[in-house]
Amino acid sequence: MRFCPICGSPNIDWVLPQDWSRWKCKECGYIGTLIVEDGKIADEIRKEYLKKHVNKK
Numbered sequence: 001m002r003f004c005p006i007c008g009s010p011n012i013d014w015v016l017p018q019d020w021s022r023w024k025c026k027e028c029g030y031i032g033t034l035i036v037e038d039g040k041i042a043d044e045i046r047k048e049y050l051k052k053h054v055n056k057k
């Protein structure tokens with residue numbers, strides 16, 4: 001399982017199917033090579049991201 005390092009979402013995909021080194025997050029728009037593969041870390045990122053997101057309103 002892979003997660004976005006910015007928002008912790010599992011909703012990520014390759015920018016190009018033939019380029020497996022670059023990822024794109026469909027939720028926050030992140031594009032990059034860094035990806036989180038640890039579910040626990042992703043969970044923490046997710047919590048922090050949602051907290052910030054809620055605080056903006």
Ligand SMILES: [Zn+2]
Nearest residue numbers: 004007025028
């Ligand atoms: Zn994201």
